[in-house]
């Protein structure tokens with residue numbers, strides 16, 4: 006038995022400019038400190054409906070089946086795959102970074118057959134290769150892809166991919182963890198069938214909640230399942246007894262929702278509405294332009310071509326002879342600034358500088374440029 010004496014934990018105040026989490030606005034942090042109520046308290050239930058409305062705005066959808074999963078983005082991913090993939094289903098998965106690889110694993114663990122269409126990390130998705138895979142695997146039921154690849158900084162042509170999927174009678178599962186609130190995203194207009202996100206990126210809320218949304222077509226496929234969903238926690242037919250009261254019946258207990266984290270998400274959605282979705286997306290782009298110009302004046306370049314580059318995740322080439330980890334450590338110690346390392350195929354080759362949510366401000370950009378200039382001199 007440990008006798009270690011514990012004392013309160015006081016974290017350092019960092020500027021978070023990595024791949025997530027991003028800085029949390031004081032209003033969101035303050036919301037979290039409000040008194041906890043029961044997860045079936047009438048006041049909480051009213052707020053749950055507001056969260057669903059706020060998420061519909063963020064996702065640009067009328068989908069009834071829109072709610073926050075009480076677990077991180079990885080659980081939102083799993084929620085989409087375990088409910089939509091039935092044993093034996095063929096799913097075409099586009100991999101252009103780390104997170105597409107996780108989609109493939111999810112398909113296989115759900116008993117599906119994954120067909121991978123892979124692209125070099127940092128390079129654009131070529132629609133012709135996806136079209137060819139859809140034609141070759143005509144029995145495929147689902148096309149899955151990551152809208153904003155956080156490991157590379159590449160944006161997927163989501164609308165075009167959804168058009169292709171529909172032309173081949175496939176549903177789409179789209180990872181919107183890093184795109185929600187930061188990139189243009191139109192679930193209904195583009196015909197996305199299932200999307201999941203995370204609260205810790207462009208919504209600037211604490212990590213640990215995953216907004217999801219499902220179209221009617223997706224809901225129908227789930228209703229027609231022959232086998233039960235192997236995950237109890239993520240089975241939509243069970244969890245919706247808590248999140249859906251559209252039938253007018255009483256909500257019932259499924260799990261104890263993270264009440265205070267939901268207050269934070271609610272406040273984040275209030276702030277998104279106040280700013281406006283398009284304005285928030287424009288702010289991310291404007292900060293990206295400032296960062297890019299400043300990086301160029303330091304002799305630093307981005308690896309992703311402008312035509313398919315994300316604003317909120319900037320992958321910066323590491324100049325020859327620079328110890329990339331030492332630079333990250335220097336800016337963390339001297340400037341309290343977190344920037345991210347490269348992941349997977351890009352490890353050691355890039356820094357990942359996030360401009361997400363409350364971290365997409367001039368103060369962040371200027372501090373980052375000052376810190377990098379200092380570290381590299």
Ligand code: PLP
Nearest residue numbers: 077078079104155180182183203
């Ligand atoms: N998908 C993408 C594109 C991500 O960037 C992340 C996290 O960084 C995830 C999924 C997983 O989210 P979480 O870490 O919240 O489980």
